[in-house]
Amino acid sequence: MDAMLSFQTVYTMWLREMLRFKRAKSRIVGSLATPLFFLIILGTAMGSSYNIENYKEFMAPGIIAMVLLFSSIFGGISVMWDREFGFLKEILIAPVNRFCIALGKAFGGVTTAMIQGVLLMIIANIIGVHYKSLLGMLLSIPIMFIIGIGFISLGIALASKIESHEGFQMVMSFLTMPLVLLSGAFFPLSKLPDWLRIAVHLNPLTYGVEALRFTLIGESEISIVVCLVVLTSFAITTTAIGGWLFGRMEV
């Protein structure tokens, strides 16, 4: 019975995110424009200027990972808006387990992020990015899930602690941009100076980018096993922290 109730709570919160997504559909699809510009313009320009073969293919998994990161962190941070607009009180006063609420919120956000990731993957394919196989494309979807859960829970954890818009701006400029730039989304990992290589390897998103590279174009500099272990550990850790901080929150 308890398990049933917990499931119901997770499902309810997921459902709410989906209802909101349904209304914001056009905005969310529209938000794919920027990454596509990156891919088309930067991908083509870099490839031809520096004579790199298949730079677009190299870049596509990075861009997909970037979209997942933005969408996930944003989804987690939206707890802050729930607090701002009061809905958080409605959830926190319900006789339900708060960890389940955080989990439902995470699943809802990750669903949105995955829809964006998959759409981008398909659109990129249509405009000329070649993937290794259809199976690879399908295997990318669970990887997107793990990446998404990790960062959305990070967002929830941050939102549970941050109480202001200024804080949100700080997160966006001091967390997400460095994570993207230090992820190897745009450059190979092999020829980096030491300080940069260390930073890149400490970044969980790097392993997401590499894992997607493995499934989509069949090449990765970090082994897929290492990627999956790191991504899964990251997701479990942030979910535990995010759920815990969310549970302790007072409105």
Added chain:
Amino acid sequence: MWVDVNAIVTNQITKSFNGFIAVNEIDISVKEGELFGLLGPNGAGKTTLINLLSTMTRPTSGTGTVNGFDVVHDSASVRAVIGVVFQSSTLDEQLTGLENLDLHGRLYGLSASLRKKRIDEVLDLVELSHKSKILVKTYSGGMIRRLEIARGLMHHPKVLFLDEPTLGLDPQTRLHIWDYIRRLNREEGITIVLTTHYMEEADNLCDRIAIIDNGRVVALDTPEKLKSALGGDVIILTLDTPEDAKKFSRVCKETGYVSISTKDQTVYISVKKSEEAVPEVFRTAFTSGTNIRSITMRKSTLDDIFIHYTGRGIRDELVDDITYMKYKLQTKRR
């Protein structure tokens, strides 16, 4: 078997924030089916008391029970039997009224058929059935408050907390909300605890009122008894200067009036029957050499009670509601 008929009991319940005592050793008990009012100015501790009873914050010391469940040790059980309508909206404005109610029903474990039935019932009660499929962000303030009340009722709570249910609403909508509150209490037998800083609201709605000031209960009784304790009438005198008013109130106290208070150059005197008391007041003024500029008489109101117990009017320290709401919004944003 002895049956506990108290829906809410608090025992020396206290909450302090960084040394500031918001709720100070409050003892109240609310009977089942009662419409109970917490009356006091903003910042008196009403909302904090509601937050304590609805398990949103934990008491610093003391205890409280709702429907027999301890608010600290059995908070989940408390949450299951209460409905809360907070001061500011807690609806998801991106969703429709119907969706808001449905999600609420799901969170409280209502089955699909029960949800459907209850949604129809509560929407009907607050007359929002025709608006249920539009987004809440297009609702007016009064509609939002009604939908919140409806949502608070979805899961058949035993106790409903209403924090400033008519704050910022126009007079007509306020009357409407009063009507819903009365019906809920009479027809569905729900115990209701509401906070307000509107005298008329407490006077019109509540079976009993606790007047709260600086985190303490300064008076607790039915509106009628609270009013009659002072005598039925008030005589209001305007004198030349505030000093005159203070001096005259001292003289009156020596003469033996029950309650006297002053504000600027005005003196309020509570009496049983003003017709009989006026000549005497004049005599007192004459013998003490006080010049009376004007004199008014009226039935005593809860305002007078408030002045009597706290030494000042409930509205004295109040900016108007809109300024207050703006302030609330700003502090929330920070």
